[in-house]
Amino acid sequence: MTEPSTTQLTVQKIATALKDKPGALLPILHGIQDTLGYIPPESVADIASTLNLSRAEVHGVISFYHYFRDTAPGKHTVQLCLAESCQAMGSKKLAAHVKSTLGIDFHETTADGKFSLEPVYCLGNCACSPAMQVGKDIYGRVSPQSFDDVISAIGAGV
Amino acid sequence: MSITVYVPRDSSAISLGADRVAAAIIQKAQQRSIDIKLVRNGSRGLFSMEPLVEVETAQGRIAYGPVQASDVAALFDANFTQGGEHALSLGLTEEIAYLKKQERLTFARVGITDPVSLEDYLSHDGYRGLANALKLSQADIVKQVTDSGLRGRGGAAFPTGIKWNTVLNAPGEQKYIVCNADEGDSGTFSDRMVMEDDPFVLIEGMTIAGIAVGATQGYIYLRCEYPHAYQALNEAIAKAHAAGYLGDNIQGSGKTFELEVRLGAGAYICGEETSLLESLEGKRGLVRFKPPLPAISGLFGKPTVINNVISLATVPIILDKGGEFYRNFGMGRSRGTLPIQLAGNIKHGGLVELAFGLTLRELLYDYGGGSASGRPIRAVQVGGPLGAYLPESQFDTLVDYESFAAIWAVLGHGGIVVFDDTVDMAEMARYSMEFCAIESCGKCTPCRIGSTRGREVIEDIMAGKELAKNVPLLRDLCNTLLNGSLCALGGMTPYPVLSALNHFPEDFGITG
Numbered sequence: 001m002t003e004p005s006t007t008q009l010t011v012q013k014i015a016t017a018l019k020d021k022p023g024a025l026l027p028i029l030h031g032i033q034d035t036l037g038y039i040p041p042e043s044v045a046d047i048a049s050t051l052n053l054s055r056a057e058v059h060g061v062i063s064f065y066h067y068f069r070d071t072a073p074g075k076h077t078v079q080l081c082l083a084e085s086c087q088a089m090g091s092k093k094l095a096a097h098v099k100s101t102l103g104i105d106f107h108e109t110t111a112d113g114k115f116s117l118e119p120v121y122c123l124g125n126c127a128c129s130p131a132m133q134v135g136k137d138i139y140g141r142v143s144p145q146s147f148d149d150v151i152s153a154i155g156a157g158v
Numbered sequence: 159m160s161i162t163v164y165v166p167r168d169s170s171a172i173s174l175g176a177d178r179v180a181a182a183i184i185q186k187a188q189q190r191s192i193d194i195k196l197v198r199n200g201s202r203g204l205f206s207m208e209p210l211v212e213v214e215t216a217q218g219r220i221a222y223g224p225v226q227a228s229d230v231a232a233l234f235d236a237n238f239t240q241g242g243e244h245a246l247s248l249g250l251t252e253e254i255a256y257l258k259k260q261e262r263l264t265f266a267r268v269g270i271t272d273p274v275s276l277e278d279y280l281s282h283d284g285y286r287g288l289a290n291a292l293k294l295s296q297a298d299i300v301k302q303v304t305d306s307g308l309r310g311r312g313g314a315a316f317p318t319g320i321k322w323n324t325v326l327n328a329p330g331e332q333k334y335i336v337c338n339a340d341e342g343d344s345g346t347f348s349d350r351m352v353m354e355d356d357p358f359v360l361i362e363g364m365t366i367a368g369i370a371v372g373a374t375q376g377y378i379y380l381r382c383e384y385p386h387a388y389q390a391l392n393e394a395i396a397k398a399h400a401a402g403y404l405g406d407n408i409q410g411s412g413k414t415f416e417l418e419v420r421l422g423a424g425a426y427i428c429g430e431e432t433s434l435l436e437s438l439e440g441k442r443g444l445v446r447f448k449p450p451l452p453a454i455s456g457l458f459g460k461p462t463v464i465n466n467v468i469s470l471a472t473v474p475i476i477l478d479k480g481g482e483f484y485r486n487f488g489m490g491r492s493r494g495t496l497p498i499q500l501a502g503n504i505k506h507g508g509l510v511e512l513a514f515g516l517t518l519r520e521l522l523y524d525y526g527g528g529s530a531s532g533r534p535i536r537a538v539q540v541g542g543p544l545g546a547y548l549p550e551s552q553f554d555t556l557v558d559y560e561s562f563a564a565i566w567a568v569l570g571h572g573g574i575v576v577f578d579d580t581v582d583m584a585e586m587a588r589y590s591m592e593f594c595a596i597e598s599c600g601k602c603t604p605c606r607i608g609s610t611r612g613r614e615v616i617e618d619i620m621a622g623k624e625l626a627k628n629v630p631l632l633r634d635l636c637n638t639l640l641n642g643s644l645c646a647l648g649g650m651t652p653y654p655v656l657s658a659l660n661h662f663p664e665d666f667g668i669t670g
Contacts, residue, residue, distance in 0.1 A: 022458065023420075025440030030382070030421055051440075064442040064599075067382055067424030079383075083344030084539055085575045087589070088502035089530065121426060121543075121593065122342055123383050124350040125170050126575070127205035127500065127507030136385050140173035 168201030200355025202269035203509030287477030305481030307493025312466030328461035343542025345573030541570025544650035605648025
C-alpha cells in the first residue's frame, strides 16, 4: 500500500512535468492513472493548484470521462465490450457468465482485489466479436469457455 | 539467405493468438535450424483467416490461415517455409478472392508492410504525396484535394477540400491540424487498422494538411481503447522525426510540422468534433455551439482543420496520383473508395475497400459470406450506434452517401454490423436510447433527458403497456431529439430507434 505522502509526491511530480503542455489536464490525469491505477480524490487539490484551475474544474473533468476512476482498481481490469457488434455475437450471455464467474457486477472489484469489471463501448475488434480486454491484452471471439481459460491462467499467475 | 515469414501485429490478429503463433514460429525455426526473418506486418483485413501467416516465395507471398500456435509444428512438417501444401494453405495471398477483388487506395500498403518500418513505407510509394505537395503552392495542394471529391470519412461527409480552403484563408499566426481518431462507433475499425498497420500514411496526410493550410502543429486525438495504435503511432512519429519528415525543416523545405498523439478517456461524445476540441484543451467534452466553425475558431480558438483518420490517410495517394485519379473511382457525388468494415454476426468479417456504388447485398453475401451463425441475416446497422437498422428489403441499396440518405439511413464511417434472426429489435432500440443516455455530454436537454425518457418509454412498450399511447409518444420524443439536439448524438439516436420501429414493428408487439 502506497503511503499518502508518496502518492502526493508522485502526483506533484507528474503534474509539474506536464503542466506546460497546451491542454495539460488530460495528459496529467492519464499520467497519474497510469502510475497509480486511479486518480486519488486527494490529488485534485494538487492538480488544481499546479494548473491554476479550481478544484471543481478538475473534479468535473475527472468525473466526465468514463475511463478515469477515483478508486483503486483490482490487479487486473476486465473490459467487456457491450456495443452492438458484440451484442450480435452473444455478448449479453457472455456478460452474465462473466459476472457470475467473478461474482461482481460492472464497475465493481472482486473481494480479493484480483479483478475489476468494466463495460466498454467498442474495442475496435468488431470483426472478431465478442471482444474483451484484460489489462492491455485483447481477446476476440470470446466464449464463456475461453473467458474461463484466460481468467484461470491469470489467476494462477498471481 | 533467410526466409521471410509474416505474422500480423494488428490487434485483432493478436486477439486471435498472433503473438503466440509468432513465438511458436521463432522457436520451431530455431529447433529445426531454419533461418527465418519474422516480420510483424499489418493485417490484410480478412479476419476469418487470422492469424494469417505468410511466407515469401519466388512466386509471391503464400498464405496460411487461420493458424494457431498448435498448428505451427505441422506447418513446419509440411515445409511451409518453402510454400509447402498444408490443410491451412490459402495459396498466393494476392489471389485470395476477398482481397483480389478490392480496390485498395487508402489501404494500399496495409497488411503488406511492416507498419513501423520507414524503409518499407518508402519502398511502397510512401512520402511521394508529400514530395509532390512540397513542389506545389498551398492553394494548389488544397485544389488537388478539392478536385479529388474526397468527403469526410468520419460520418458527416463534408467535402475535405472546402474545409481546408476555409482554414487556408482564415487569418491567424497559429493554425492546427487535428486528427479525429476517437473511432467509437461499434462495427468500425478502419481507423484502428490504419493507425496500427500503416501509421506513416496518417502522419504523411497530416503533414501535407499542415503545409497546405499553414499549420505547424498537429494533434492526433486517439481513443484510449486503442493501446496498440498509440504505440505504433508514437514509434512511427519518432522515426519520421529522426528522418526529417517531421520537425522544423521537413525534407529541407524550410516548412515546420510537429505532431503529438493525445489520448481520450472513454467518452464517445469526444468523437464529435467540437467536444473533441474541448477535450484536447483539457476540459469536459461538452459540445460547442456552431458557429463559429472549427475552421475559423477551433483548437484554443485558432483556425483548425479537424478531419477523420481515413480522410487524412487518403490525402497522400491523392497528392501522389492527383485529384483526377481518385475522382475516377466511385459514383455520383460519392467519389473515390470507402473502406467498409464488416462486423458482428458475419462469416467473413473484415476490411473491404471498394469504390462507392456496389450494393449492401454484395457486401454481405459475396464478401461477408452470410451470417457467422448460419442463420438468415435479419437486420444490419450501418454507420455505427447512430445509424439506421436496415431490413432485408433494403439490402439492394447502393453504398453511396445519397442512396443511403434517400432511405433515411447513413453510411457514417462505413461500419456494417450484422444481426441474424435471433435479434430482438425492440431491445436494440432500447439499447440505442440507453447508450445515448450513458454518453450524452448533458449540454442540451433533448439528448440529456430525452434519452432516459426514451429508454423508459421503450421499456413500457416492450412490457406491452398502453401501446396506443406509448408508440406515438416515442415518435414524438424522437422528433424532439431529431430537431432539438445540439449535435449528432441526440440528433441521430432516433435513426436506429425509429428504423427498428418502422421496419420491425412486430418486435415491439405491434400487429397488423
